[in-house]
Amino acid sequence: xxxxxxAEARRLAPYTPGEQPRDQQYVKLNTNESPFPPSRRVxxxxxxxxxxxxxxxxxxxxxxxxxxxxxxxxxxxGNVISGNGSDEILAxxxxxxxxxxxxxxxxxxxxxxxxxxxxxxxxxxxxxxxREDFTLSVDDYMDFPGTIVIANPNAPTxxxxxxxxxxxxxxxxxxxxxxxxxxxxxxGGESCVPxxxxxxxxxxxxxxxxxxxxxxxxxxxALGSESLIxxxxxxxxxxxPYNVNRLSLIAGTAAMExxxxxxxxxxxxxxxRAWLTEELEGLGFAVLxxxxxxxxxxxxxxxxxxxxxxxxxxxxLVRWFDKERIRDYVRIxxxxxxxxxxxxxxxxxxxxDL
Amino acid sequence: xxxxxxAEARRLAPYTPGEQPRDQQYVKLNTNESPFPPSRRVxxxxxxxxxxxxxxxxxxxxxxxxxxxxxxxxxxxGNVISGNGSDEILAxxxxxxxxxxxxxxxxxxxxxxxxxxxxxxxxxxxxxxxREDFTLSVDDYMDFPGTIVIANPNAPTxxxxxxxxxxxxxxxxxxxxxxxxxxxxxxGGESCVPxxxxxxxxxxxxxxxxxxxxxxxxxxxALGSESLIxxxxxxxxxxxPYNVNRLSLIAGTAAMExxxxxxxxxxxxxxxRAWLTEELEGLGFAVLxxxxxxxxxxxxxxxxxxxxxxxxxxxxLVRWFDKERIRDYVRIxxxxxxxxxxxxxxxxxxxxDL
Numbered sequence: 084x085x086x087x088x089x090a091e092a093r094r095l096a097p098y099t100p101g102e103q104p105r106d107q108q109y110v111k112l113n114t115n116e117s118p119f120p121p122s123r124r125v126x127x128x129x130x131x132x133x134x135x136x137x138x139x140x141x142x143x144x145x146x147x148x149x150x151x152x153x154x155x156x157x158x159x160x161g162n163v164i165s166g167n168g169s170d171e172i173l174a175x176x177x178x179x180x181x182x183x184x185x186x187x188x189x190x191x192x193x194x195x196x197x198x199x200x201x202x203x204x205x206x207x208x209x210x211x212x213x214r215e216d217f218t219l220s221v222d223d224y225m226d227f228p229g230t231i232v233i234a235n236p237n238a239p240t241x242x243x244x245x246x247x248x249x250x251x252x253x254x255x256x257x258x259x260x261x262x263x264x265x266x267x268x269x270x271g272g273e274s275c276v277p278x279x280x281x282x283x284x285x286x287x288x289x290x291x292x293x294x295x296x297x298x299x300x301x302x303x304x305a306l307g308s309e310s311l312i313x314x315x316x317x318x319x320x321x322x323x324p325y326n327v328n329r330l331s332l333i334a335g336t337a338a339m340e341x342x343x344x345x346x347x348x349x350x351x352x353x354x355x356r357a358w359l360t361e362e363l364e365g366l367g368f369a370v371l372x373x374x375x376x377x378x379x380x381x382x383x384x385x386x387x388x389x390x391x392x393x394x395x396x397x398x399x400l401v402r403w404f405d406k407e408r409i410r411d412y413v414r415i416x417x418x419x420x421x422x423x424x425x426x427x428x429x430x431x432x433x434x435x436d437l
Numbered sequence: 438x439x440x441x442x443x444a445e446a447r448r449l450a451p452y453t454p455g456e457q458p459r460d461q462q463y464v465k466l467n468t469n470e471s472p473f474p475p476s477r478r479v480x481x482x483x484x485x486x487x488x489x490x491x492x493x494x495x496x497x498x499x500x501x502x503x504x505x506x507x508x509x510x511x512x513x514x515g516n517v518i519s520g521n522g523s524d525e526i527l528a529x530x531x532x533x534x535x536x537x538x539x540x541x542x543x544x545x546x547x548x549x550x551x552x553x554x555x556x557x558x559x560x561x562x563x564x565x566x567x568r569e570d571f572t573l574s575v576d577d578y579m580d581f582p583g584t585i586v587i588a589n590p591n592a593p594t595x596x597x598x599x600x601x602x603x604x605x606x607x608x609x610x611x612x613x614x615x616x617x618x619x620x621x622x623x624x625g626g627e628s629c630v631p632x633x634x635x636x637x638x639x640x641x642x643x644x645x646x647x648x649x650x651x652x653x654x655x656x657x658x659a660l661g662s663e664s665l666i667x668x669x670x671x672x673x674x675x676x677x678p679y680n681v682n683r684l685s686l687i688a689g690t691a692a693m694e695x696x697x698x699x700x701x702x703x704x705x706x707x708x709x710r711a712w713l714t715e716e717l718e719g720l721g722f723a724v725l726x727x728x729x730x731x732x733x734x735x736x737x738x739x740x741x742x743x744x745x746x747x748x749x750x751x752x753x754l755v756r757w758f759d760k761e762r763i764r765d766y767v768r769i770x771x772x773x774x775x776x777x778x779x780x781x782x783x784x785x786x787x788x789x790d791l
Contacts, residue, residue: 085664087614087638088671089536091558097674100497114494121491129684134483137475137688138650140468143454167521170677178557182443203532203675204445260441284441296492299683310439317442320451321557323524329653330483330684334491 096202098195101402110418110425113400115238115267115377117296117352118419121334122344125297128337129330141329143320148332151339152304156276161309164316165335167326169266169290169303173232174200175318176286176305180260181206186229190219192408194238194264213240217371217379221248225255234264236272239404239414241373246273253282260311262286267375269294269349270356270417276306283308286315293376294349295338302327302335352376356417362427363415366434381411384437397429450556452549455756464772464779467754469592469621469731471650472773473705475688476698479651482691483684495683497674502686505693506658510630515663518670519689521680523620523644523657527586528554529672530640530659534614535560540583544573546762548592548618567594571725571733575602579609588618590626593758593768595727600627607636614665616640621729623648623703624710624771630660637662640669647730648703649692656681656689706730710771716781717769720788735765738791751783 101114149163156162166172177200181187186207189197201208211223217240224231231252236243252261263275265287275287286307292298305315319326327335338345360370360378369381382390387410391403394413402414415426455468503517520526531554535541540561543551555562565577571594578585585606590597606615617629619641629641640661646652659669673680681689692699714724714732723735736744741764745757748767756768769780 085668086612087534087665088668089532089534089539091536092533092668092671095671095675097671098678099674100494100678103494103496103498105496105500111493116494117492119492120489125491126485126488129483129488131480134480135474137479137653138471138473139465140454140457140470140646140652141655142457142459144457146459167682168677168679170679174676178443179446180441180443182445185443199675203672258440292494298494298679299491301495301679301682311441314439314442314446317446317449317451318557320453321449321553322528323522324452324454325522325524325652325655328521328655328682328685331682 091205094202094205096199098199102400104400107398110399110422112416112418112422112426113402114298115293115416116298117293117348117376118422119296119348121296122338122341124337124341125334128333133329133333137329139329141325141327141332143324145327145332148302148327148336148339151336155339155342156306158279158306162279162306162312163304164312164319165302165304165327166319167303168292168301169264169288170196171326172288172303172305172315173197173262173264174203175315175322176262176288177201177204177206178318179314180230180262187232188224188227188229189232190237192217192237192240194234197232217242219244221252224252230260230262232262232264234266235275236267236270236374238267238375239377239402239409240371240379241267241375241377242371243272243374246275246278249275250278253278253285257282257284260284260286262288264288266290267293269345270352270376271374279306279308283310286311291335291338295345296348297334297338300331300334302331352417355420355423358420359415359417359423359427366427366430377414377416379412379414384434387411387413393433394426394429399426399429445559448556448559450553452553456754458754461752464753464776466770466772466776466780467756468652469647469770470652471647471702471730472776473650473702475650476692476695478691478695479688482687487683487687491683493683495679495681495686497678499681499686502656502681502690502693505690509693509696510660512633512660516633516660516666517658518666518673519656519658519681520673521657522646522655523618523642524550525680526642526657526659526669527551527616527618528557529669529676530616530642531555531558531560532672533668534584534616541586542578542581542583543586544591546571546591546594548588551586571596573598575606578606584614584616586616586618588620589629590621590728592621592729593731593756593763594725594733595621595729595731596725597626597728600629600632603629604632607632607639611636611638614638614640616642618642620644621647623699624706624730625728633660633662637664640665645689645692649699650702651688651692654685654688656685706771709774709777712774713769713771713777713781720781720784731768731770733766733768738788741765741767747787748780748783753780753783
């Protein structure tokens with residue numbers, strides 16, 4: 084390892100993003116992107132006139148974008164902060180609400196980026212196992228004396244926590260921040276956003292990468308009480324004041340304002356998910372109940388790693404995690420019907436040949 | 438202050454960006470943006486076809502952008518990391534190369550963001566005064582047992598350090614990282630990039646916000662030995678793997694490939710700077726020798742804050758820092774001739790009326 088590295092940087096646990104291969108056309112079902120293009124409003128808003136202004140800085144306060152988000156969720160702009168993807172927002176939250184004497188807790192099977200960020204800020208982390216069936220028991224977190232992070236629905240399992248369970252956590256200790264990562268909530272989870280008015284200790288993060296077809300635009304945001312948002316802004320202005328670029332501000336605003344397209348896309352994904360789940364079960368897979376735009380499925384006849392490799396050889400990318408408890412599973416993004424049919428055809432062939 | 442804040446977040450020193458007013462049309466000479474639009478190649482590259490792919494994640498490795506930057510500077514892609522503006526890259530460097538037992542040193546009058554980032558990572562910082570004339574003496578840094586950050590040319594003064602001085606620092610201790618922030622180097626400074634082959638401990642950061650007319654695109658990068666770049670990637674993948682969005686990757690690549698436009702813009706800024714300096718001196722201002730796209734000037738007849746306020750009332754924004762040693766100065770971006778003529782006309786009127 085490089086001699087110049089600080090002790091803190093040696094302890095890092097860098098995240099491994101899903102493959103973004105550039106050498107071949109794959110049926111890409113590995114990074115939970117939307118199979119649909121961005122809203123036409125986004126295309127229209129990214130006009131020549133706006134491109135010509137790229138020489139000028141973006142608005143560090145993200146005024147219009149935050150206003151559009153606030154309006155959509157019935158909140159005020161002071162309840163919103165936007166970022167360069169929700170990963171950045173989560174990092175701000177880890178710095179703002181965790182530190183010495185304030186550890187962080189998250190599940191053993193969840194978005195592995197939490198571990199990277201805990202290492203980035205040198206946090207003490209308590210990793211709390213999910214139940215055998217991958218559901219989360221909030222009782223396991225009740226007495227935890229620090230900040231709690233829950234992905235809801237969870238990744239990579241797709242399993243959701245009932246909102247009332249999170250409410251119990253919020254009420255158990257009003258001085259403890261609960262961060263609910265709702266990256267996938269628009270596909271069938273119960274959002275905690277309506278509870279923001281009641282609980283000052285609730286922070287909800289969301290992203291435009293999944294349900295609003297802007298993964299390439301990198302727009303994430305958090306919603307919470309004014310005091311939590313103010314705290315996040317302290318970190319933002321210490322890290323990168325102009326954190327959202329001009330075109331992403333514009334694209335994010337337009338995407339947030341196109342409610343019709345958003346709903347259509349989410350509904351189609353849910354229909355496709357039902358179809359995919361049924362097909363996989365027909366092929367003998369065990370599929371966890373998903374509230375997200377992906378399913379987490381176990382073949383039974385092939386180990387997860389083997390399934391992943393065979394599919395990749397056939398030009399289909401899914402995500403496999405070489406990790407305890409979930410090694411037998413693959414995570415499959417709910418793509419377009421065309422993509423999903425290519426997958427199930429290939430799986431049918433593959434399993435017949437076994 | 439918010440009860441939920443971690444101790445670490447309480448100690449932050451958030452940066453105050455220059456005003457980005459939205460209420461009125463100003464002659465905006467306060468944030469060192471380019472007065473020229475982005476390259477035509479950028480406009481062409483940001484095609485409809487690319488906008489339609491915004492539903493897909495950007496390339497986390499920034500392959501094409503890094504290749505374009507490497508090609509421009511005669512380096513390999515392994516010598517390059519790109520970021521969401523050079524502010525983000527600087528934050529990565531502060532985390533990678535500073536920490537417990539490895540303090541950071543920078544000048545008393547320099548880019549104030551260094552202080553914000555030192556606070557963000559809880560670093561011990563040694564602030565080393567510039568000489569009376571705002572030049573930097575590298576001898577003051579020779580024995581410093583940590584990482585050194587030098588803005589060259591410096592902001593907000595515009596004063597440059599000779600490359601050979603930085604070479605002396607690099608050679609004095611090959612185990613110590615020297616970060617040279619070359620945000621403004623293309624307007625007349627001596628770049629340290631040609632020394633990267635010789636000094637493994639040299640990291641150079643640059644931005645496309647000034648000389649490549651992409652402030653709104655947020656594209657910065659660092660150049661250095663492979664081991665330094667690898668260290669920065671460790672931090673990046675712990676913080677935000679998809680840190681540069683699709684459109685900025687495309688815009689940055691196209692801007693980097695348009696050498697002709699880049700040179701024309703830089704030359705025009707240097708001509709305009711010579712004109713502005715002469716005009717200001719004619720009006721009795723003391724102007725520091727600038728190698729940047731701004732000048733740092735002292736009126737003598739009006740305190741800096743008063744000058745800033747009067748200009749703002751007249752619709753002209755410059756930047757004033759209410760800070761020891763530089764309170765009498767204002768920093769003026771070298772804009773277009775039209776903008777600069779508006780400024781000098783207004784200053785002439787203002788000083789006649791005194």
